[in-house]
Amino acid sequence: MSSQLNIFPAIVKPLRDELLSSWLYRLSNVNVSKVHTFCRFHFPEHQVWNRDIDKLAPIKMLQLLSEKSGVSLDEVKATTLKSYEGYLFERLNSFGNSKWIMPLGIFHRTRKNFGLQFCPCCFIKDGANPYFRKSWRLSLSVACSRCKLILYDRCPFCENPIAFHRVELGTKNNLISQMPCYCSSCRNDLRNATQIKCSDNLGNIQKNLDQMIKHGYTKSHQYSHLYFDVLYQIASILSSQSPQMEKFQEFVYSSLGLNRPIIGVRGEFDHLKLEDRINVLIAAFWTLNNWPRRFIGICNKTNTKSSAILRDFYDCPYWFEEFVKKSIYHANPVVSKRHLQ
């Protein structure tokens, strides 16, 4: 019998903000199947665990999942990272890194990067059904605004990346389902991770950002991604190795009493470790607050050029580009040929 015709014997629906891979894991658990076997049987035409399925799930697989689970296609789509389109970014980049999404660094079925985070308190509050949130894949998620705790970007016991789809490996004879809240490397229960309180300031910033994503607009922007595109550029500037941005960085971090992150070769914001992302995010959020007065003040005091601000900003929103070009210092103003004659 073709697996295409089989609906799942047991169904669980996606929980609030649940990530596709987490839902697949729980579906396999209620069907008393290991997650790799379950996906091979029900989605034989699709590679699931050796790719970033939360980012790249093909529509055909999502349709099949909807038919087999009885969950509407819209609800199924909402579990993928593509659902942030129009909210956090205009378009997800399927062919490479995508802004705000932390890369998993997939090597076969293992994970080399710290691309998935968790909040130990959320797992505890989940009771019998601990699950992974979609927002835990985002580089701008650094704290849990619900629990007011700092997230973890790795297992605190062995410091390996989180890879819950591997929790069942090596448990061949154990049919009792394994909850995803255990570390697949050291088998420790992630619910036992120390709960680290976040500052009120960070909690408020996180809450603000979460709300903007949820609603899809901000106080000053009809589309929230027009704000997030600029926030990402400022975060990139604040974690750049460019000597041109050194003064700007020093000014911002010292104004806030924060350590300037020591940026390695890969300075991209989405690749930074959690501690560094926290400082960069606080600094970027502050830089854009009291717009435009604070921003102009920083640029003037540090002699920052408009070309440095706009460097590599290919999809710069009009509101920002227009402002920077008009109001920030131009070292080499564009002079038309007519003026040179």
Ligand SMILES: [Zn+2]
């Ligand atoms: Zn939480």
Ligand SMILES: [Zn+2]
């Ligand atoms: Zn571990």
